[in-house]
Amino acid sequence: xxxxxxxxxRNDRALLQAARDxxxxxxxxxxxxxxxxxxxxxxxxxxxxxxxxxxxxxRLSLLxxxxxxxxxxxGLADPDPWAGLAGFVRGCIEFGQGSLGPIAxxxxxxxxxxxxxxxxxxxxxALVRRAHESGVLRADVTALDISLxxxxxxxxxxxxxxxxxxxxxxxxxxxxARRRLIAIALDGLRPGPGPLPGAPPDEILFTGRWTDRxxx
Amino acid sequence: xxxxxxxxxRNDRALLQAARDxxxxxxxxxxxxxxxxxxxxxxxxxxxxxxxxxxxxxRLSLLxxxxxxxxxxxGLADPDPWAGLAGFVRGCIEFGQGSLGPIAxxxxxxxxxxxxxxxxxxxxxALVRRAHESGVLRADVTALDISLxxxxxxxxxxxxxxxxxxxxxxxxxxxxARRRLIAIALDGLRPGPGPLPGAPPDEILFTGRWTDRxxx
DNA sequence: GTAACACCGGAGCGTTTCGCTCCGCAACTG
DNA sequence: CAGTTGCGGAGCGAAACGCTCCGGTGTTAC
Numbered sequence: 417x418x419x420x421x422x423x424x425x426r427n428d429r430a431l432l433q434a435a436r437d438x439x440x441x442x443x444x445x446x447x448x449x450x451x452x453x454x455x456x457x458x459x460x461x462x463x464x465x466x467x468x469x470x471x472x473x474x475r476l477s478l479l480x481x482x483x484x485x486x487x488x489x490x491g492l493a494d495p496d497p498w499a500g501l502a503g504f505v506r507g508c509i510e511f512g513q514g515s516l517g518p519i520a521x522x523x524x525x526x527x528x529x530x531x532x533x534x535x536x537x538x539x540x541x542a543l544v545r546r547a548h549e550s551g552v553l554r555a556d557v558t559a560l561d562i563s564l565x566x567x568x569x570x571x572x573x574x575x576x577x578x579x580x581x582x583x584x585x586x587x588x589x590x591x592x593a594r595r596r597l598i599a600i601a602l603d604g605l606r607p608g609p610g611p612l613p614g615a616p617p618d619e620i621l622f623t624g625r626w627t628d629r630x631x632x
Numbered sequence: 633x634x635x636x637x638x639x640x641x642r643n644d645r646a647l648l649q650a651a652r653d654x655x656x657x658x659x660x661x662x663x664x665x666x667x668x669x670x671x672x673x674x675x676x677x678x679x680x681x682x683x684x685x686x687x688x689x690x691r692l693s694l695l696x697x698x699x700x701x702x703x704x705x706x707g708l709a710d711p712d713p714w715a716g717l718a719g720f721v722r723g724c725i726e727f728g729q730g731s732l733g734p735i736a737x738x739x740x741x742x743x744x745x746x747x748x749x750x751x752x753x754x755x756x757x758a759l760v761r762r763a764h765e766s767g768v769l770r771a772d773v774t775a776l777d778i779s780l781x782x783x784x785x786x787x788x789x790x791x792x793x794x795x796x797x798x799x800x801x802x803x804x805x806x807x808x809a810r811r812r813l814i815a816i817a818l819d820g821l822r823p824g825p826g827p828l829p830g831a832p833p834d835e836i837l838f839t840g841r842w843t844d845r846x847x848x
Numbered sequence: 849g850t851a852a853c854a855c856c857g858g859a860g861c862g863t864t865t866c867g868c869t870c871c872g873c874a875a876c877t878g
Numbered sequence: 879c880a881g882t883t884g885c886g887g888a889g890c891g892a893a894a895c896g897c898t899c900c901g902g903t904g905t906t907a908c
Contacts, residue, residue, distance in 0.1 A: 424855085445661045448896060458857030463897065517789045521797050557816070564809055565816065567789050573733040574780060577841055581737050586840060593780055593833035600773070600781065600828070604820030612816070617809035624802060625793055640884080664867060674886035675868080685867065853906075864895065874885075 430455040431462060435476050436515050441576045443518035448472075473523045476516070481532040483511055488539035498552035501543050502602050505566060509598055514570020520625040554607040558616045562605075569598060646671040647678060651692055652731050657792045659734035664688075689739045692732070697748040699727055704755035714768035717759050718818050721782060725814055730786020736841040770823040774832045778821075785814055 434455035438446045452459045466472040487507040494500030547553035575590045650671035654662045682688040703723040710716035763769035791806045
């Protein structure tokens with residue numbers, strides 16, 4: 417029961433959460449000092465755990481992928497196809513999956529990351545397929561549409577900015593307002609409305625940003 | 633007929649458009665050099681027109697407010713309440729109204745800005761009220777919900793990031809995918825689905841970020 | 849009780865990037 | 879062809895960056 421280990425682990429958790437928050441607010445320019453400060457941890461402690469900024473971000477990506485996959489599995493475990501899909505989407509959005517967008521292309525993608533990412537794609541495909549077969553999801557929506565929707569809603573301009581300005585008093589209200597937007601978007605996924613414009617999006621939109629350009 | 637004036641005006645337009653683009657990609661950290669470079673204009677030319685970075689951003693805010701108000705007036709001119717509202721929302725989102733979010737609180741709000749902002753609120757209120765009275769908008773959606781939706785969708789993570797990475801080849805596909813998400817969200821605004829979660833959002837969420845904290 | 853130790857926070861290093869100034873030069877004008 | 883206008887960008891001091899390193903503090907072993 418060494419208190420030392422407890423503190424270390426709590427610091428680690430705080431660091432990862434702070435990194436996600438700061439990343440959401442400042443994007444690629446998120447500074448190590450800002451992350452440490454938000455976590456209430458010294459810079460030295462951060463660098464004892466992660467030798468470099470990139471290593472911290474890679475760890476963060478892995479954890480996000482894990483969360484995505486766990487949420488998808490939980491969704492598949494739900495007997496109701498719509499509740500399962502909707503719960504997955506809500507979970508990913510509120511977790512802040514969109515925060516990682518800014519670092520796409522800025523960090524090296526490890527083998528472990530791409531493996532977990534592939535698994536995530538399969539799980540989401542299964543969720544979407546089941547929803548389609550049950551007729552609870554509008555037919556012209558693809559799995560990639562859902563991915564992009566999660567990324568689009570996964571960052572909240574209002575929440576991020578209020579946090580940056582230190583208006584913590586408004587955060588609960590902003591979170592509530594955000595949940596209403598999520599509900600609106602989810603309702604737009606239900607069957608009934610007319611067809612979506614244009615052709616379904618190409619997968620390269622989601623994967624292409626993480627790898628180097630093929631040419632040029 | 634003087635070519636000089638023509639070039640100057642074209643440069644000014646390019647600067648403003650470039651500023652909006654760079655602001656969307658880099659947020660608050662958008663650098664003057666990056667804006668000038670994207671506009672294909674020298675830094676000197678930028679500073680001849682705008683004495684300071686803040687002045688450029690203030691001008692940008694004014695133009696965005698003008699666009700908002702003109703789009704709202706066009707929406708009200710549409711005899712179809714739903715088409716008017718939907719056109720307004722689509723227009724604001726594609727114009728990139730959300731790009732200005734990052735500079736809220738970072739620049740001084742002029743009298744002219746708040747006047748135009750107030751007028752924008754009234755126009756949107758009128759649009760929403762007319763849609764409610766015609767029953768084409770779900771009853772539990774407020775004007776503020778629409779404002780926040782525009783801000784949320786007004787920035788496209790995918791488009792911004794692809795542009796930053798120079799993947800211009802993927803931009804049309806990304807724009808198409810984005811339009812699908814907008815269509816989904818708009819469908820979620822139609823009447824029919826169940827009630828939205830929580831209470832309607834408070835107006836301070838939208839206005840509070842532009843002014844200094846009242847206390848502390 | 850106290851010496852040895854582990855681990856924390858943050859000052860400070862060199863480097864990069866920032867907002868902005870200033871000036872040489874090209875392009876119109878009369 | 880001299881005068882004028884307005885362009886592009888090198889370069890300034892200041893600020894912020896990623897990261898190193900060390901004094902101080904609380905924990906452990908005896």
